[in-house]
Amino acid sequence: MTQRPERPSEQDGFFWKTKTLEQMSSSExxxxCDGCARCCLEKLEDEDTGDIYFTHVSCRLLDAGLCACKDYANRSEQVSDCVRLTPDNVRTLNWLPPSCGYRLVAEGRDLYWWHPLISGDPNTVHEAGVSVRGRVRGTEDEIPDSELEDHIAQWPVRLPKRAQLKKPPRS
Structure with a gap:
């Protein structure tokens, strides 16, 4: 059986296709980041299997309505286990959501239509149902670690059907 030839990407020529992660400027x-804030959800790891389980509990610094950190510049000082994404670690972190822009680019894949770099609109990540907006049930300060297993959620590792489309759905 022969393998289908790879289709050329409509995103060829954009900086994320022409530069390595290491060559990008800090603004690039x-x-x-698509602004989904899924990486800001508390996660549990099964020590026996290494499986990662997302919860619908967020970091205490996440503004769940805006899907943004309340103190982005100082997040590592305020939250000791906050992981700053780098070109090195995005290639190895097993908990980045499958739709994460950093992960997609590191894997050589195209960004989804709802990514702000493609749509030109930071709200499309919310309109596509990808962000955590409206789904967070509490913060790490409100829900004790001993109860996190009761808050495991499947949606952070899945994409809504409309988000999986090649192009935005028609209004």
Whole structure:
């Protein structure tokens, strides 16, 4: 059986297709974030299998309505286990959501239609149902670690059907 030839990307020529992660400027790097805030959800790891389980509990610094950190510049000082994404670690972190712009670019894949770099609109990540907006049930300060297993959620590792489309759905 022969393998289908790869289709040329409509995104060829954009900086995330022409530069390595290491070659990107800091503003280019930051723009890879789609603003979904799924990485700001508390996660549990099964020590036996290494499986990662997302919860619908957020970091205490997440503004769940805006899907943005309340103190982005100082997040590592305020939250000791906050992971700053780098070109090195995005290639190895097993908990980045499958739709994460950093992960997609590191894997050589195209960004989805709802990514702000493609749509030109930071709200499309919310309109596509990808962000955590309206789905967070509490913060790490409100829900004790001992109860996190009761808050495991499947949606952070899945994409809504409309978000999986090649182009935005017609209004």
């Amino acid at each position: 790097w930051e723009s890879l």
